[in-house]
Amino acid sequence: MRRALLLPLLLALLPLAGCTRAKRPDAPTFPSLAKSLFGTLEDEGALASAYVVDAVTGEPLFNHREHVRLLPASTMKVVSTASVLSALGADFRYQTPVALEGAHVDGLFLGDVVVEAAGDPSLGSWRFPETALACDQVADAMVARGIRQWRGNVRVRGTDEADFPFGPGWAWDDAAYAYSAAPTSFVFRENVVDLSLSRAEGVDCAQPPTVQLTPAFASLSTVVSVDMTAERTNVACVRQRGGPGVRCVWRSPANQCPRAATVKLAVDEPQVLFSACVEEALLKRGVPRLPHTLESPAPLRPPVPEPLVTLVSPPLSELVKVTNKESLNLYAERLGLRFTRERTGAETYAALRSALGEELTRRGIPARDLRPVDGSGLSRYNLATARGLVRVLFTSLREPYGTALVESLPVAGQDGTLATRPVTPVTAGRIRAKTGTLSGQRCFVGVVDRPGDSQHPRVVFALMLGNMDEGTALPSSEAFDRFAAALVELPLR
Structure with missing residues (x-):
């Protein structure tokens, strides 16, 4: 009799037991x-x-x-x-050979500094101590040869860029900026210069700003205008059509007058930048580059290449x-x-x-x-x-x-x-x-x-x-x- 009474009671309690045990959420995976x-x-x-x-x-x-x-x-x-x-x-490691092609006459070098393009992307880069001193290495090697004056040029061989001035499918409006610098077979300073814009206190913000390039020996044709109607402050640049150089617009809202801005720009001719760098390094060591109009002090034999220094990458x-x-x-x-x-x-x-x-x-x-x-x-x-x-x-x-x-x-x-x-x-x-x-x-x-x-x-x-x-x-x-x-x-x- 007791067993008969207990069975219905247990059956009645089963749903309640289920309610007291809430289902646990699945652990995250x-x-x-x-x-x-x-x-x-x-x-x-x-x-x-x-x-x-x-x-x-x-x-x-x-x-x-x-x-x-x-x-x-x-x-x-x-x-x-x-x-x-x-x-x-x-x-x-990349190795970029540098040679002299010319003649030494009583401390005067008459001829060219010739660089063989090796494709080193780090040549002259500020990122590595060994590459940042590339121009100094060339100048030091020339001074060590007894050169005290120089008349000639810096030439770079192997720079046929006909096949890849820019990559296929690159956006044209990126071309002015450093991140879109052309991957030329000769690279110097990552094919980049810094453009700095500044305004002195009290200068009308609608007037063109002062423009400065870094490094100081860089040459890049730039045209900068001002737009005071923009929603936010920035510097936007595009390559100029029909010639080298860039055109930039310094934008800002009408109620703002930013005093300084910088942007990294790509250069088309890194060999020109390198030549100017070598010339500056030689000047710092008291070795001037003489005008080409000066007459040679003595008849010259055909130039014979003479290894000068090899620039080595990391x-x-x-x-x-x-x-x-x-x-x-x-x-x-x-x-x-x-x-x-x-x-x-x-x-x-x-x-x-x-x-x-x-x-x-x-x-x-x-x-x-x-x-x-x-x-x-x-x-x-x-x-x-x-x-x-x-x-x-x-x-x-x-x-x-x-x-x-x-x-x-x-x-x-x-x-x-x-x-x-x-x-x-x-x-x-x-x-x-x-x-x-x-x-x-x-x-x-x-x-x-x-x-x-x-x-x-x-x-x-x-x-x-x-x-x-x-x-x-x-x-x-x-x-x-x-x-x-x-x-x-x-x-x-």
């Missing part, structure tokens, strides 16, 4: 967070593509539209830098590091073209497409996943998939130069183009990625270390965002921050 991010972006009309693999085995761990082709922007630099490292090795690993961390377009183009010369004997963009295509084929990357047109990513003709970009980095990790390539990638919260990105104690130092930005496009490719995950301690990833709009509720930088942090912290399954 990397895939759930990534899909939530992408859903938010795609609901607003953006495109999102991502691919993640194990850094050792290549096992796919996450994919989302990884086959969609988008503009890679500066993530194309990973392709060019990985390729040149594979061909030349991390210890390779190792390729250092050049690649500044290329990727600072996203230097000129360096990426020159490194890509140097790889092309190594593979084909030519330095043209047609040869570059062929050489990079063959390199990608060697890595098992089909053309449908990566179609490079230039080395920097400035070209709007480049196409890439997240799958292709990941494959470039993954295959590089298996080769001797892999460490040099990984160390060249910006570190979130520390340096390069990711220096300002927020990190936590857990994510700090564990996110490395090359960034890429063009209008409406934002891309990232890199490696992430996962502490505590013995199965997948390091992963390679690519995140590509297209059709982005300035008013998007989830900005691309925030999407990357959350995506990368989740790769460090959350389970992959």
Whole structure:
């Protein structure tokens, strides 16, 4: 009888027991967070593509539209830098020979200083102590030969730029700026000068400002006008049609009067800049350049080339590091073209497409996943998939130069183009990625270390965002921050 009474009572209590046990929410995982991010972006009309693999085995761990082709922007630099490292090795250094062609007559050198263009993108750059002193090295070598006066020129050989004044698909309105400097076979001071604009206190803001170029020996035709009707303050420059030089407009709102501004501009003739630099360095050492109108003190024999000095670059690993961390377009183009010369004997963009295509084929990357047109990513003709970009980095990790390539990638919260990105104690130092930005496009490719995950301690990833709009509720930088942090912290399954 008691058993008969207990059974209905237990059945009645079962629903109540279920109510007291609320269902626990699912623990967050990397895939759930990534899909939530992408859903938010795609609901607003953006495109999102991502691919993640194990850094050792290549096992796919996450994919989302990884086959969609988008503009890679500066993530194309990973392709060019990985390729040149594979061909030349991390210890390779450019060597630029300098010779004298002329005769010495009682301390007077009658002839030319001749430079053989070697394609070194760092020659004369302020980034490296050994390259910043290029002109001083030439001047010191001439003084050491007993030269006290000089009549002649600085000449650069091997500067036929007919095939690549600019990269194919580059935007014409970028051409005046330093980030779009032409990748000439002879580079000096990164083919860049600094334009400074200033107004003294009390000067009418509508009047043309004072213009100054740095370095002081630079020569660049500039025309600067003022626009006081703009919404914000900036300096906008374009190349002048029909001749060298640039035309700039210093813009600001009517109620503002900025006193100073600077902009880095590209120069067309780096050999002229180098010649002026050498002449200045010699003057500082008391060696003047005499006018060509002076008669020779004695009949001269035909000039015989005499080696003077060889200008040597930093190792390729250092050049690649500044290329990727600072996203230097000129360096990426020159490194890509140097790889092309190594593979084909030519330095043209047609040869570059062929050489990079063959390199990608060697890595098992089909053309449908990566179609490079230039080395920097400035070209709007480049196409890439997240799958292709990941494959470039993954295959590089298996080769001797892999460490040099990984160390060249910006570190979130520390340096390069990711220096300002927020990190936590857990994510700090564990996110490395090359960034890429063009209008409406934002891309990232890199490696992430996962502490505590013995199965997948390091992963390679690519995140590509297209059709982005300035008013998007989830900005691309925030999407990357959350995506990368989740790769460090959350389970992959």
